[in-house]
Amino acid sequence: MDLSYGEELEGYRGEVAKFLEDNWPLQGDEAKLDWNEQAVKFRQRAIDAGYLCRNIPKQYGGSEQEPDVLKAQIIREEFGRTRAPMEPRGIGTMMLVPTLLERGNEWQKEKFVPPTIRGDVAWCQGYSEPGSGSDLASLKTRGELVNGEWVINGQKIWTSGATSADYMFVLVRTEPEASKHAGISYLLMDMKQPGIEVRPLRQMTGGADFCEVFFTDAKTPEDWIVGKRGEGWLVSRTTLKHERNSIGSTQQTRALFAGLVQLAKDRKIDGKPAIEDPSIRQRLAALEGYVKAHQYAGYRTLTKDAKGEDPGMITMMNKIISTNIGHDIARLAIDLLGEDGLLDAGGTSMAAMMSGGHERWISHYMYSLGIAVAGGTANIQRNVIGERGLGLPRDAAAERSSK
Amino acid sequence: MNFDLSEEQEMLQETVRQFLENECPPTTLREIFDGDTGFEPSLWKGLVEMGVAGLHLPEEHGGAGLEILDLAVVAEVLGYMAAPGPFLGHALAGLALAEGGSEEQKKKWLPRLATGDALGTVAIGEADGGWLPHQWSVAGGEALTGTKKNVLFGEHADLVVVGTAGGGLSLVERDAPGLEWKPTEGADRTRRLCELTLSKTPAEALPQGETAAARLRDVALVLLAADAFGGSSRLVEMSVEYAKTREQFGVTIGHFQALKHQLANMAVEVEPSRGLYWYAAHALDHVQDEAERTAAVAKAHITDRYMQIARDAVEAHGGIGFTWECDVQIWFKRAMFDRAFLGNPAMHRERAAQMAGW
Structure with missing residues (x-):
């Protein structure tokens, strides 16, 4: 057991640090550009140096490096330390690019991958519908091939970033006669067109991060399909080969916990720092047990990935563990806020959560619920753990419906 | 970066587990549990012959000179198997002597403790x-x-x-x-x-003695945490196994989401704890400034999980889970032991809070 990275990897860390010292922040006239433009310039240099877009082939604008989870972790640590931009965040780089690389046509990869990883274009994901949440494959949005193009009618919901996205990757029913899963195709479409109407949904926090998207004869070219007709379900579930970031969420959790401890030191109960209150100390210390367990589980996963071994069930649990800890932190934070817990979040978006004031804890109190629901509710995660992790049989209704 | 057990440690676990599977199957375990002494000399002798008694003792005194982590991975397996016997007290006595004894005391006792000649x-x-x-x-x-x-x-x-x-x-x-x-x-x-x-x-x-006592306390906390991880893992397995075999309404009860989610929650409580006890054990030999606090956190967290998992396991087994003949009760009582022995979770959480300067 050895928690150091060893001589060779520390040497690599030195190279990354040297690169960052020479290249970030930008200098001279370049430093006057706005942050996004600076990020695009810097990213290209980091790609050329082999530090970003490591799993993307050179022909599509990536740096095409040998997969190495430990190097990837060192890059994240060094870039994080110097606040240098990494790959653009978002569903495009996280979901679409890997799917295209695995399943897309040559022209699709050439057209879409480079601008997406540079951050020139943004994507949104058209999966959920009002009647199709956990049972996603029951989706009803129709796609019909008419005169060489797809004509799309229906509605998507919970679409994050739809107002600003250039494109959507969307699941639509193109084979109404086929069975449930076999009737779905995976299409790409331009968001800037008359047949698409985007309506932001106001969340309980007051902000609007996601939207409803309505299609009325929206159109996309015949060959903007990934995989064949009726293969959309499979395409959407492409297992992605990547350098799993196994300790990213544990680091966020630790930072959140450190913030909570600070909050307990700052707030007062009966005129004394809240952290001196026995029940607060117990709750903090109990929470820390979960935070630390999550942290070391992350190191173990990192090690297993580096060795090419299967880390096991833990990889299915990360979301629910982060969610559970997030709930507990939120509950304790709102108690620490005392009468300030009566206040509104004070901001209307994620930005409030990132701010330094106490309102971020109120925002977190609500957002922790959004995180519990987004990308599959905690109960869906429990099904996955139960069925794929523990080997329990599928729910009878789900089993019947998938036939 | 290698946060994993070595092949030798995995093999050690496998050897001990195999031995206990053969020599202490459920029928034997129940006999010992119900017996007068709870002490089965042949079982202890077998463990001693595998070197379990002296793993952590210095080589010059007949031990294997290994680390606390090696001892802890054995404790995990003993917890997993609910192995009856004097491992914990014996290991701690040897540790106390090795850390705090005079040369003469060590010479007199350690070789005998390492071979199991003395208990x-x-x-x-x-x-x-x-x-x-x-x-x-x-x-x-x-x-x-x-x-x-x-x-x-x-x-x-x-x-x-x-x-x-x-x-x-x-x-x-x-x-x-x-x-x-x-x-x-x-x-x-x-x-x-x-x-x-x-x-x-x-x-x-x-x-x-004073230095040795502090270390004895921390090692004991980690061994209890390791035992609790092993035991709670086993209870999850037993509950899952039961859900896969017991039938109601014409299907195995594992089909039902209510139970499936309960079992998933149990697994989510247990699985991440593995790394926590590993690190707590590792810290005792390699990260001095974190060792005492991490041992307290690990004991509080994992033994608390164990107790709750044991309660959940009884529920998951239904009526049979509440009977003496169901093996769950043996692990339930080990959970009671791990949780209470050397102080309950609240006590160690308060210690952890103090050590953090809270």
Whole structure:
């Protein structure tokens, strides 16, 4: 057991640090550009140096490096330390690019991958519908091939970033006669067109991060399909080969916990720092047990990935563990806020959560619920753990419906 | 970066598990659990022959010279199998001597403890939750007088390491005058306890007793955490197995989401704890400034999980889970032991809070 990275990897860390010292922040006239433009310039240099877009082939604008989870972790640590931009965040780089690389046509990869990883274009994901949440494959949005193009009618919901996205990757029913899963195709479409109407949904926090998207004869070219007709379900579930970031969420959790401890030191109960209150100390210390367990589980996963071994069930649990800890932190934070817990979040978006004031804890109190629901509710995660992790049989209704 | 067990450690776990599977199958386990002494000499002898008794003792005194992590991975397997016997007290007695004994004391006792020729135990508990060195009240010296509680397999021990006032340690031998044992009716019948009364009983202090006592405390906490991880993993497996075989409404009950989610929650509580006990054990040999606190966090967290998992496991088994004949009760009682022995989670959380400067 050895928690150091060893001589060779520390040497690599030195190279990354040297690169960052020479290249970030930008200098001279370049430093006057706005942050996004600076990020695009810097990213290209980091790609050329082999530090970003490591799993993307050179022909599509990536740096095409040998997969190495430990190097990837060192890059994240060094870039994080110097606040240098990494790959653009978002569903495009996280979901679409890997799917295209695995399943897309040559022209699709050439057209879409480079601008997406540079951050020139943004994507949104058209999966959920009002009647199709956990049972996603029951989706009803129709796609019909008419005169060489797809004509799309229906509605998507919970679409994050739809107002600003250039494109959507969307699941639509193109084979109404086929069975449930076999009737779905995976299409790409331009968001800037008359047949698409985007309506932001106001969340309980007051902000609007996601939207409803309505299609009325929206159109996309015949060959903007990934995989064949009726293969959309499979395409959407492409297992992605990547350098799993196994300790990213544990680091966020630790930072959140450190913030909570600070909050307990700052707030007062009966005129004394809240952290001196026995029940607060117990709750903090109990929470820390979960935070630390999550942290070391992350190191173990990192090690297993580096060795090419299967880390096991833990990889299915990360979301629910982060969610559970997030709930507990939120509950304790709102108690620490005392009468300030009566206040509104004070901001209307994620930005409030990132701010330094106490309102971020109120925002977190609500957002922790959004995180519990987004990308599959905690109960869906429990099904996955139960069925794929523990080997329990599928729910009878789900089993019947998938036939 | 290699946060994983070595091949040797995995092999050690596998060897111990295989041995216990063969020599202590459920029928044997239940016999020992229901028996008078909870002590099966052949089982202990077998473990000793695998080197379990001296893993952590210095090579020059007949031990294997390995680390606390090696000892902890064995504790995990013993917890997984609910192995009855004196491992915990014996391992701690050897540790105390190795860390705090004079050369003469080490020479006299360690080789015998390493080979299992002599059985050791520790008398650290006192009344009113006086588990920790700073709470001990029995005055040290050439003769000891007082009462120690919850001594593991005391009646079988050849050597007792007694915690004394001021946080020191003394050795008391089996046949010393004024030494009296009274069995305690403990719930966990795989780890039997007694009360030890000392009346002017001759004793020999360990020269480095205070340092050794602090380490004994931390190692004990980690071994309990490891045992709790092993035990709670086993309870999840047993509950999942039951859900896959028990049928109601024409299907196995594992089909039902209510139970499936409960089992998933149990797994989510247990699985991440593995790394926590590993790190706590690793820190004891390699990360001095985090060792004491991490041991406290690990013991509080994992033994608390174990107790809750044990309650969940009873529920998951339904009526049968509440019976004496169902093996779940054996692990349930080990969970009670791991949680209460050396102080409950709240006590160690408060210690962790203090050590963090909160």
